[in-house]
Amino acid sequence: MKVSAGRVLMLVESQFPGDPRVRNEAFTLVDNGFQVTVIALRGPGQKPHEVVNGTSTYRLPRLTLFKKLPDERHSQFWRLLNKVQVVGGYVTEYAYFTLACLVVSIYVAFVEGFDAIHAHNPPDTLVVVGAFHRLFGKKFVFDHHDLSPELYRSRYGTKHSFISHFLRFFERASLKLADVAIATNESYREIDIERNAIAADKVFVVRNGPDLKRVRPVDPDPALIKKGCAILGYLGAMNPQDGLDYLLRALRYLAYDLKRTDFYCVLIGSGDSLDELRSLAVKLELQDHVFFTGYIPDADMLRYLSSMDICLDPNPSSPLNDVSTWIKVVEYMAMGKPIVSFDLKETRVSAGDAAVYVRPNDEAEFARAISQLIDDPARRRSMGAWGLNRVHTALKWDITSRNLLAAYHHLFRKDERNSTAAAL
Known part of the structure; x- marks a missing residue:
């Protein structure tokens, strides 16, 4: 499918190009005529800025306050303290990354420009960056890697808590703001539509598929x-x-x-x-x-x-x-x-x-x-x-990536329809 090329800013709280899904999506968009910029975390030995396979990449230092592990070894007081540390660590790190992305995205808007923000969760708080740039006519794509409320429950076993409601709020806000949402499978797509009451035609399933140019048998060790x-x-x-x-x-x-x-x-x-x-x-x-x-x-x-x-x-x-x-x-x-x-x-x-x-x-x-x-x-x-x-x-990614291109075709085709209607 031929898509209308545009300028995309991706946000991901992991290393790039180390994250396979983000790498595959970014490189596929570049190969199909898009200008892609990525804001990611900086890994050991990585440069603050470089161009990777045509992708302009800005990297932020990682901030880590506490280990994110539940601790059941101590008294109730120490378990409570551990939970406070875990929650405080996540809140601080997510707030830092979100605000840092906002600052760098403003710089990118002036230096390179972009038409759409493509946010990979977690954290779902990246919707804040999308909402800010929506004020200036930018589109928002939400790539739903993880169900954050379920992720929290799976790690810490707490279903009905302030944190769970907080995560549900940002999940819903991300999906409501999104012009296009991307789910990793049909189960996620159903949850996105039913739990968050969004239109089915804006949720596209892009399954995790291996890039066979990269993942291939070699001589064994x-x-x-x-x-x-x-x-x-x-x-x-x-x-x-x-x-x-x-x-x-x-x-x-x-x-x-x-x-x-x-x-x-x-x-x-x-x-x-x-x-x-x-x-x-x-x-x-x-x-x-x-x-x-x-x-x-x-x-x-x-x-x-x-x-x-x-x-x-x-x-x-x-x-x-x-x-x-x-x-x-x-x-x-x-x-x-x-x-x-x-x-x-x-x-x-x-x-x-x-x-x-x-x-x-x-x-x-x-x-x-x-x-x-x-x-x-x-x-x-x-x-x-x-x-x-x-x-x-x-x-394989050559097949599953077709839905990524379909999602972007939908994103920019809608823009073209609006422009045509305005001209008439």
Whole structure:
């Protein structure tokens, strides 16, 4: 589809071009004639400003006050203090990033110009930047990565609280202000429409799809191959809602209850929980079976992924995870790998027959599923081939990005219709 090119300012509270979804969207828009500017967080070794693949990128220093982890180890007083620190940390960091984006966006408006702001949540408070520029005729696109109220409930277990209502308010404000909303799957689209009472024709589903020019098999890591055992792997964020603690306990069951020592698990990624997960691995006596890479370059990631026999998706059932889609699942499939996952609705939609599904949050069953796949290489090959075919026929970014272009066609076509009506 040919779209009318325009000027887009993207806002994202993560590293760019490190965030796969944001990178794919930005580069696709550039390839289709759009001028794209990005305001993001600055990672180690990154420049405050540079042009990345035609994308003018401004980077802000990260502000971190407290660790964002619930703490149940102490008295009620200390748990309350921990919650205050967590909430205070988020409020301060989100306020800082939102205000910093506002300031830099004003600079960009004068230096480079833009017609639309494309905000990737969280935080949903970026709607403030969109609302300000709406006063000057700019459009607003809300890219709904996470359901913030469900994310908060999944991390901290609090449903009816001031924070939940606060998050619901900003979610609704973002969707109401948006000229176009982008959802990662049909579940999110339904929630956007029904919970926030917005028109169905302005919500577009742009699924997480792997860029096959980037995610592709390479030569495996020689050191892993030399181990002569089944190589398991995880790729992705390591935050409280991501289920790495479930995975480690499943690996403990695999090693000590099922008496399997013929495996080694590579855990790729970083996040708020990384230090705690490393400590948990020691506590569970898994030092000889797991390796945390931390954040690594793409070349190393592909080498490790290419070495894996089985890929793991331990996201537990939760208000957020039950309706979410993760790019790691389709990246596993793009590498032709079989998957073990808890049985969640949207994971089934993505992975289909490429995964073995076990009862949600059942660590022992998760371990048994891994054990069975270790012993069945023919099934692993069949599952991997099925997933690879699904990616190539339905889920690769070249296909899923068509809805992104449709969303922008809708955004600027509406502008053209208004101009035509005014001329008449």
